[in-house]
Amino acid sequence: MARSTFRFGDLRLIAVGLIFVLAWGAIGYKLFRVQGADAAELAQLGFDQRVRHETIQAKRGTIYDRDGLELAVTIHGEALVADPSLVEDPAEAAAILAPIVGADYVELVQRLEADGRFTYIARRLESHTVEEATEAIEAADLAGFSFRSEPLRIYPSGSLAAPVIGITRLDDGTGIEGIESVMDTELGGRPGKRVVERDQAGRAIPQAEFLLEPSVPGSDVVLTLDREIQYAAETALQGGIDRSNALGGSAIVLDVETGEILAMVSLPGFDGSDRTTLDPATLRNRAITDVYEPGSTLKVVTVAGALEEGVVRPDTPFETPQEIEVGEEIYTDHGYNPSVMNVSDIVAQSSNVGTIKIQRQLGNEAHYRYLDAFGLGRPASIDFAGESTGRLDHVTEWNNAAAGPSAAIGYGVGATPLQMAAVYATLANDGEWVEPHVVSEIVDSDGERTVTEPRRHQVVSVDTARTVRTMLRGVVEDGTGFRADIDEFPVGGKTGTSDKFIVETGKYSETETIAWFIGIAPIDDPEIVVAIVLDAPKGTIEGGLYDMKFGGTSAAPIFADIAESTLHQLGVSPTHDSDA
Amino acid sequence: MTAGALPRSAAHHTRTRTHARRRPVVRPLLVFTLAVILAFFAVIYSRISLDRTAFELQRLDREIAVEQERHWDLRVDYARLQSPDLITQRAAALGLVYPEDRRTIEISGMADTVGGPEDRWMDLRALFVEQP
Numbered sequence: 001m002a003r004s005t006f007r008f009g010d011l012r013l014i015a016v017g018l019i020f021v022l023a024w025g026a027i028g029y030k031l032f033r034v035q036g037a038d039a040a041e042l043a044q045l046g047f048d049q050r051v052r053h054e055t056i057q058a059k060r061g062t063i064y065d066r067d068g069l070e071l072a073v074t075i076h077g078e079a080l081v082a083d084p085s086l087v088e089d090p091a092e093a094a095a096i097l098a099p100i101v102g103a104d105y106v107e108l109v110q111r112l113e114a115d116g117r118f119t120y121i122a123r124r125l126e127s128h129t130v131e132e133a134t135e136a137i138e139a140a141d142l143a144g145f146s147f148r149s150e151p152l153r154i155y156p157s158g159s160l161a162a163p164v165i166g167i168t169r170l171d172d173g174t175g176i177e178g179i180e181s182v183m184d185t186e187l188g189g190r191p192g193k194r195v196v197e198r199d200q201a202g203r204a205i206p207q208a209e210f211l212l213e214p215s216v217p218g219s220d221v222v223l224t225l226d227r228e229i230q231y232a233a234e235t236a237l238q239g240g241i242d243r244s245n246a247l248g249g250s251a252i253v254l255d256v257e258t259g260e261i262l263a264m265v266s267l268p269g270f271d272g273s274d275r276t277t278l279d280p281a282t283l284r285n286r287a288i289t290d291v292y293e294p295g296s297t298l299k300v301v302t303v304a305g306a307l308e309e310g311v312v313r314p315d316t317p318f319e320t321p322q323e324i325e326v327g328e329e330i331y332t333d334h335g336y337n338p339s340v341m342n343v344s345d346i347v348a349q350s351s352n353v354g355t356i357k358i359q360r361q362l363g364n365e366a367h368y369r370y371l372d373a374f375g376l377g378r379p380a381s382i383d384f385a386g387e388s389t390g391r392l393d394h395v396t397e398w399n400n401a402a403a404g405p406s407a408a409i410g411y412g413v414g415a416t417p418l419q420m421a422a423v424y425a426t427l428a429n430d431g432e433w434v435e436p437h438v439v440s441e442i443v444d445s446d447g448e449r450t451v452t453e454p455r456r457h458q459v460v461s462v463d464t465a466r467t468v469r470t471m472l473r474g475v476v477e478d479g480t481g482f483r484a485d486i487d488e489f490p491v492g493g494k495t496g497t498s499d500k501f502i503v504e505t506g507k508y509s510e511t512e513t514i515a516w517f518i519g520i521a522p523i524d525d526p527e528i529v530v531a532i533v534l535d536a537p538k539g540t541i542e543g544g545l546y547d548m549k550f551g552g553t554s555a556a557p558i559f560a561d562i563a564e565s566t567l568h569q570l571g572v573s574p575t576h577d578s579d580a
Numbered sequence: 581m582t583a584g585a586l587p588r589s590a591a592h593h594t595r596t597r598t599h600a601r602r603r604p605v606v607r608p609l610l611v612f613t614l615a616v617i618l619a620f621f622a623v624i625y626s627r628i629s630l631d632r633t634a635f636e637l638q639r640l641d642r643e644i645a646v647e648q649e650r651h652w653d654l655r656v657d658y659a660r661l662q663s664p665d666l667i668t669q670r671a672a673a674l675g676l677v678y679p680e681d682r683r684t685i686e687i688s689g690m691a692d693t694v695g696g697p698e699d700r701w702m703d704l705r706a707l708f709v710e711q712p
Contacts, residue, residue, distance in 0.1 A: 156659030
């Protein structure tokens with residue numbers, strides 16, 4: 001008996017002992033694995049879980065106008081996101097949130113009913129909208145919604161100068177058009193890096209953060225644009241487009257001495273802050289991308305070259321029949337002109353025949369040299385992405401007998417409105433070509449300023465430039481540009497009308513034209529050049545007497561409006577009696 | 581032969597010497613222990629203080645970030661309110677119109693004292709450069 005009890009107790013003891021041994025063995029084994037064999041791997045796993053390498057986004061620089069007013073600013077924004085699998089009633093949630101965030105109800109319901117665990121409800125939300133949406137979500141106890149921080153690029157002036165300023169991408173904030181694109185490196189700054197240790201709740205553990213590389217904020221870019229002049233130019237151009245039913249247009253206001261672009265308008269435009277109505281076709285800046293034949297506005301280059309070379313004088317007479325035949329081409333004058341005109345009259349009346357005769361005296365070689373010196377055939381500025389070079393064939397390719405005469409009256413040569421504005425600014429600036437530019441200076445995060453120094457070169461003499469300016473005054477006083485006249489300031493300029501070249505057909509349109517007016521104000525002491533281009537203006541004015549397709553009819557009045565507003569804004573004292 | 585008792589004076593002397601050798605050195609040990617404990621608490625306290633300071637710095641950083649956001653929000657609002665389009669709309673709503681008849685009045689001496697359009701903004705531009 002005693003032996004049996006002893007055996008049973010011994011077995012239990014052994015069993016308990018074994019359990020203990022196994023348990024301790026297991027613990028010991030685990031301890032060995034954790035602290036020994038797998039120690040390095042597990043330590044790394046833990047390190048990776050709580051330590052994160054994070055990128056510190058650099059704040060994008062601000063774009064200012066010349067007076068220090070914000071044209072593009074980056075602020076803190078939020079995106080409202082949702083996990084559709086957690087949203088119990090998509091219709092109810094959409095009904096509550098759609099009006100707050102400005103989303104379409106039906107589209108929102110579709111997004112919330114879709115499979116997947118992530119969808120954007122709205123992006124680029126400002127703080128007041130975020131507060132409103134947060135309150136609504138809490139009040140209705142909506143599950144599955146949260147906010148994500150994202151930089152928000154704001155254009156406080158809406159569509160003002162939008163094609164010049166451009167836009168940024170929504171996801172990474174890089175510039176994709178306009179100054180936002182050209183100055184992307186400067187505006188974007190440099191992102192930084194840091195190592196952050198976070199607790200289980202994702203909060204940063206103090207003293208466990210290491211800054212590896214600080215972010216460098218983007219530089220601020222100060223433009224030469226003047227917001228008030230820009231607004232006046234946009235309003236005047238839009239008015240002109242409405243009056244003439246044009247497809248679009250562009251306007252440029254240049255400071256003749258400095259080459260600063262005070263206003264640059266391209267219509268139709270867009271509002272960079274409102275992506276819902278963005279039409280990709282409106283993104284392009286017509287003033288620098290669109291190439292047109294400048295028509296009669298280019299005659300000043302022919303005349304200036306001829307005067308500079310001494311082959312003509314302002315009073316040199318030319319026989320001016322209604323038409324002239326060169327090679328296989330016949331050139332005619334619009335309307336009736338006197339049979340004999342001097343050079344000044346030829347400019348004032350915009351005579352094709354007279355200008356071609358002047359070009360013949362100048363010769364192709366010299367003519368080409370002046371076209372090149374005035375900046376045609378190459379980008380006018382380095383401040384614009386996608387600026388067209390225009391078209392100027394080298395004189396060695398002027399094989400056709402009509403090439404020179406055509407170029408003299410603005411055909412066969414392609415130019416952007418900016419290039420043509422620079423031509424007139426050269427004449428206004430006593431013959432010195434100054435690179436047009438829109439970036440005034442770049443101010444980096446340390447306050448270091450980099451001021452733009454435009455390129456300059458003399459094209460014609462001071463005397464030649466002044467003589468041509470006198471002729472341009474005649475165009476407004478007695479010629480085709482009388483609608484450009486302003487009461488308070490003497491102005492001069494040149495009208496131009498060219499048949500619109502249709503790229504799709506490869507032929508000139510029989511009905512549509514490109515209407516130009518480029519002028520200098522005040523003509524006696526030039527401050528600004530204003531260039532106007534209208535794409536396919538239509539209709540008539542004054543009871544059908546005047547056709548809107550001509551530059552003198554449709555573009556010249558726009559020049560008058562813009563020039564007058566600009567000179568007032570610049571504080572230029574009127575030199576004419578306004579009561580006169 | 582057995583050892584006889586030591587004379588009283590010798591025994592006393594020996595006892596005295598033994599007692600002096602075995603007496604525990606309490607005070608330095610106590611001081612050392614206290615110093616260690618104090619150092620331990622000092623380290624803990626300094627660590628806690630550092631943590632508190634770090635939390636305070638974090639809070640201040642967050643407040644600075646919030647105030648900077650507010651600053652830029654206000655700048656944007658200000659710029660929007662200065663938008664020529666908005667001003668024109670508000671002016672039209674108030675019934676203001678462009679004058680049809682304009683007359684230029686020249687005030688003698690003003691040309692010398694009033695700067696160009698740039699001068700009005702010089703102070704503001706300098707301020708913008710100094711701001712973050």
